Amino acid sequence: MRIVLVRHGHPDYANDCLTPLGHEQAKAAAQRLSGEGISEVFSSTNNRAYETAEYTARLFSKDITKLGFMKEIKWGSADGEDIYKDGHPWDTSLYAVSQGFDLMSEGWTKQKPFSNNIAFSELERVAESADEWLMSLGYKREGTAYRVVGENTDRTIALFSHGGSSSALLSHLLNLPFFYLCRTLCPDFTAITVLCLSDEVGSLTFPTIELANDSRHIRRGKATYDM
Numbered sequence: 001m002r003i004v005l006v007r008h009g010h011p012d013y014a015n016d017c018l019t020p021l022g023h024e025q026a027k028a029a030a031q032r033l034s035g036e037g038i039s040e041v042f043s044s045t046n047n048r049a050y051e052t053a054e055y056t057a058r059l060f061s062k063d064i065t066k067l068g069f070m071k072e073i074k075w076g077s078a079d080g081e082d083i084y085k086d087g088h089p090w091d092t093s094l095y096a097v098s099q100g101f102d103l104m105s106e107g108w109t110k111q112k113p114f115s116n117n118i119a120f121s122e123l124e125r126v127a128e129s130a131d132e133w134l135m136s137l138g139y140k141r142e143g144t145a146y147r148v149v150g151e152n153t154d155r156t157i158a159l160f161s162h163g164g165s166s167s168a169l170l171s172h173l174l175n176l177p178f179f180y181l182c183r184t185l186c187p188d189f190t191a192i193t194v195l196c197l198s199d200e201v202g203s204l205t206f207p208t209i210e211l212a213n214d215s216r217h218i219r220r221g222k223a224t225y226d227m
Contacts, residue, residue: 001137002156002210004036005166005193006056011048018051022189025218029190030055032217037156038062044070044161052190053160069129070169072162073122087117089164090186093179103180119164119178126165127172139197144175145206146197153199163187170195173207188215 006029009022018026033056041062043053050064057064075087085091092114093103101108109115131141137157138150161169167185171178173195187193192214198205 001139001153001197001199002036003195003197003207004033004038004156004158005169005195006033006052006158006160007163007166007187007189007191008044008046008049008052008160010189013048016047018048022048022052025190026052026055028217029192030059032192033158034059036158038158039155040065040157042067042070042157042159044072044165046071046162049160049162053158056158056160067129067133067159067161069126069133070159070161070165073119073126073164073168075117075119075122075164078116078118078121081116082113083117084113087119089119089167089179089182092117093183096179097183103177103183106177106179109179123168123171123178126168130169130172139205142204145204148198148201148203148205151201153197153201166193174209185213187213188218190218191215 009018009025011022012019029052038056038060041053041057041060041064043050043064043066045066045068053064075089077083077087084095096103096108096114134141134146138148138153139146140149166187167181168178171181192211194211195207196210197207
C-alpha cells in the first residue's frame with residue numbers, strides 16, 4: 001500500500017477554510033496526483049484540509065472519509081506553568097537546538113519548559129488512533145513495524161491533513177522523534193509525502209519513504225503545475 005500524505009492549502013485559519021490562493025494550490029495538488037491511481041481519499045475533520053481534499057476526490061470520483069484523529073494537534077501549557085513560545089512545536093524545536101539539545105534524543109523533552117506541553121498527549125492520541133486506522137486497512141502494529149493481515153493492500157490512498165498532525169503520524173509510523181520531524185520536514189502548503197508498505201500477506205513491513213515534502217506544483221507561494 002502507498003499512503004500519500006498532503007498538507008492543506010494556504011489557509012484562513014480564523015475561519016478554518018482555504019484562501020483563494022489555497023484553492024489554487026489544492027487544484028494544482030490534485031493535478032499533481034492525477035496519475036497516482038488513488039483508490040480512497042481521507043481527510044482531517046478540519047475544513048481547510050477537507051476543502052483541499054475535495055479537488056482530488058472529484059478528480060478520482062471518490063468520496064472523502066473524515067478522520068477525527070488527524071485534526072490539527074493542540075499545543076500549550078498542560079498545567080498553567082510557563083512554557084516556551086506557548087509550546088508551538090516548530091518554535092520549541094528550534095529553541096531546543098539553540099540550547100544545544102539533540103532533537104534525535106527525546107531526553108530533553110522531559111525537562112521544563114518543554115515537558116508540560118499538551119502536545120505530548122496529542123501525540124499519544126494520534127499514535128493510538130493511527131494504529132486502529134491502519135488495522136482497518138490491513139496492517140497490524142507489532143513493535144515498531146506492521147504485520148500485513150489484510151488481503152486488499154495493493155492500493156494507493158490519500159490523506160489530507162496538517163503540518164502538526166502529519167508530523168505526529170510520521171513520528172509514529174517511522175519511529176522518529178516528533179520535534180525532529182517538525183524541524184526537518186516543515187511541509188509547505190499542499191506538500192506531498194508518500195510512504196510505502198508491503199502488500200505481501202503475513203509479512204512484517206516497515207514504512208519506507210518514496211517521496212518527502214514535494215511541493216514542485218507550487219512556486220513562490222503561487223500554484224503551478226509542471227509534469
